[in-house]
């Protein structure tokens with residue numbers, strides 16, 4: 395069994411900065427919803443997992459998942475750091491288990507849960523205009539889903 399050592403302080407700090415409850419992908423989703431006239435609450439404490447975006451009128455919760463922290467398998471951004479692999483495997487496995495539990499608990503309480511992956515938001519290749527177009531296309535689909543159309 396390899397010894398599980400936590401990452402170096404520097405690495406931890408970097409990762410902590412990437413994490414958090416007001417990430418760039420989350421802001422993208424919020425502004426897209428807002429643009430389309432949907433109203434929401436943020437980080438609702440009394441719901442399982444303190445979900446990012448809650449639309450009470452539509453009984454819908456939107457979780458914006460960073461590909462690294464939620465270990466988006468098969469995604470280039472979901473790959474593990476080269477060092478301390480065993481530690482990261484254990485850590486990210488716990489994250490995924492917690493994700494699953496939160497989704498289950500929310501659904502059991504009657505919420506529809508939509509999980510949005512960071513990599514669905516149009517970043518990556520292309521010009522700024524192309525990225526904006528991809529994001530807008532995604533936003534329209536998301537809004538349709540929320541409205542149940």
Ligand SMILES: [Zn+2]
Pocket residue numbers: 461466469470471472511512513514
């Ligand atoms: Zn991804």
